[in-house]
Amino acid sequence: MANRILPFITLVFFSTLFSMVIGDDGVAISKQYPLVVSTWPFKEAVRAAWRAVDGGHSAVDAVVEGCSACEELRCDGTVGPGGSPDENGETTIDALIMNGVTMEVGAVAAMRFVKDGIRAAKLVMQHTKHTLLVGEKASAFSISMGLPGPSNLSSSDSIMKWSKWKENNCQPNFWKDVVPLDSCGPYHAKASMDVKDGGCSTRNLMGVAEPRSSLVGPHNHDTISMAVIDKMGHVAVGTSTNGATYKIPGRVGDGPIAGSSAYADTDVGACGATGDGDIMMRFLPWYCNEYQSFYFLNDEVILGKPSADRKYAQLTGNFAWFGSIRNNKLVWVVYELILKFETFPANMRLVFLIHYQVVESMRLGMEPRLAAKDAISRIARKFPDFVGAVVAVNKNGVHAGACHGWTFEYSVRSPVTVDVEVFTVLP
Ligand SMILES: *[C@@H]1O[C@H](CO)[C@@H](O)[C@H](O)[C@H]1NC(C)=O
Numbered sequence: 001m002a003n004r005i006l007p008f009i010t011l012v013f014f015s016t017l018f019s020m021v022i023g024d025d026g027v028a029i030s031k032q033y034p035l036v037v038s039t040w041p042f043k044e045a046v047r048a049a050w051r052a053v054d055g056g057h058s059a060v061d062a063v064v065e066g067c068s069a070c071e072e073l074r075c076d077g078t079v080g081p082g083g084s085p086d087e088n089g090e091t092t093i094d095a096l097i098m099n100g101v102t103m104e105v106g107a108v109a110a111m112r113f114v115k116d117g118i119r120a121a122k123l124v125m126q127h128t129k130h131t132l133l134v135g136e137k138a139s140a141f142s143i144s145m146g147l148p149g150p151s152n153l154s155s156s157d158s159i160m161k162w163s164k165w166k167e168n169n170c171q172p173n174f175w176k177d178v179v180p181l182d183s184c185g186p187y188h189a190k191a192s193m194d195v196k197d198g199g200c201s202t203r204n205l206m207g208v209a210e211p212r213s214s215l216v217g218p219h220n221h222d223t224i225s226m227a228v229i230d231k232m233g234h235v236a237v238g239t240s241t242n243g244a245t246y247k248i249p250g251r252v253g254d255g256p257i258a259g260s261s262a263y264a265d266t267d268v269g270a271c272g273a274t275g276d277g278d279i280m281m282r283f284l285p286w287y288c289n290e291y292q293s294f295y296f297l298n299d300e301v302i303l304g305k306p307s308a309d310r311k312y313a314q315l316t317g318n319f320a321w322f323g324s325i326r327n328n329k330l331v332w333v334v335y336e337l338i339l340k341f342e343t344f345p346a347n348m349r350l351v352f353l354i355h356y357q358v359v360e361s362m363r364l365g366m367e368p369r370l371a372a373k374d375a376i377s378r379i380a381r382k383f384p385d386f387v388g389a390v391v392a393v394n395k396n397g398v399h400a401g402a403c404h405g406w407t408f409e410y411s412v413r414s415p416v417t418v419d420v421e422v423f424t425v426l427p
Pocket of ligand 1: 152153154155156159
């Protein structure tokens with residue numbers, strides 16, 4: 001290792017840290033929380049969370065109040081009961097809560113007959129040593145713990161939507177490589193001889209996914225994903241959704257998966273996502289390892305001109321250093337190695353999911369805007385048609401969003417705003 005280089009790296013790294021430290025001690029900071037950030041202009045939900053957190057409740061309780069308000073209001077028809085019918089016309093609920101102080105998580109998925117998703121998730125977190133309960137067993141648990149049910153989660157709206165979809169030969173739907181293609185099921189796998197245009201299509205060979213935009217839009221794929229920082233500076237996140245409209249029964253997206261739909265770490269911040277959960281839940285931070293901005297530093301740091309096809313990295317003990325050019329400056333980020341694979345750095349840290357990576361990026365001093373953008377662009381490289389958004393907030397209350405395939409809005413309430421403010425993010 002080139003010792004002459006190390007002071008330089010350390011210097012740049014600490015200057016990244018330094019800006020965070022300034023933030024920590026800055027006067028502006030004390031005004032930045034409590035703070036509530038939510039996907040979409042779900043203003044009533046943000047107000048409900050704000051009332052709780054401003055009244056001195058914990059971040060966890062405020063998240064429950066906020067998401068619960070959305071469930072009651074059936075935000076956009078995609079949160080709470082009465083929306084997003086599956087192929088059988090049934091509405092089911094997915095929800096997640098995460099305490100960024102204790103790193104405890106509670107979640108329910110594909111829960112039937114109980115409308116209080118976020119409260120059920122909190123009961124899982126509070127009263128079990130598990131993380132995720134699913135299906136009818138999640139319903140039984142929730143009812144046994146005092147939540148109302150069993151109730152009919154359908155509404156005249158959802159039933160009407162579903163009837164129309166049936167009349168339209170069950171189009172669009174989430175099946176692929178099956179027969180029949182253009183009518184309702186039951187479906188069967190296409191015999192492999194028929195698959196010459198399907199399973200091994202040029203599209204697949206080229207690594208491009210099927211377009212799915214017709215199924216995914218603002219009114220059939222929303223999730224409330226909410227982050228709260230309370231007066232103590234503690235961070236919590238929660239999500240609630242009734243999933244994708246016309247989903248195949250049993251489908252669970254990113255909503256109830258910690259690290260995929262949302263993640264919180266009080267030392268760093270939080271992030272939340274909305275969009276095509278089937279896609280978003282597939283992405284690991286190092287999945288592609290296609291950072292054009294990373295330079296491979298083997299034994300020696302090469303400070304020459306960046307070239308897109310060269311990747312530099314350097315290992316010092318348990319830390320990996322990555323350099324990237326931003327605004328003509330070489331900026332270093334440092335990752336602590338948890339898992340080290342032979343093919344470093346390709347498979348390094350395979351353990352982290354995408355939004356965790358947003359939090360990770362922020363832990364290393366990346367501002368929320370870059371961290372969020374980074375996470376989204378990684379997916380967009382593989383799934384150009386995908387529709388999704390991420391909102392990130394660091395522990396100082398600085399927030400930002402990033403999106404792909406649609407215009408995204410998120411809502412914020414902090415001591416410096418009089419009411420909920422809505423921010424628009426363009427793809
Ligand atoms: C549930 O509610 C929907 C909409 O009101 C209704 O059409 C359906 O018959 C109800 N299902 C049951 C089992 O009561």
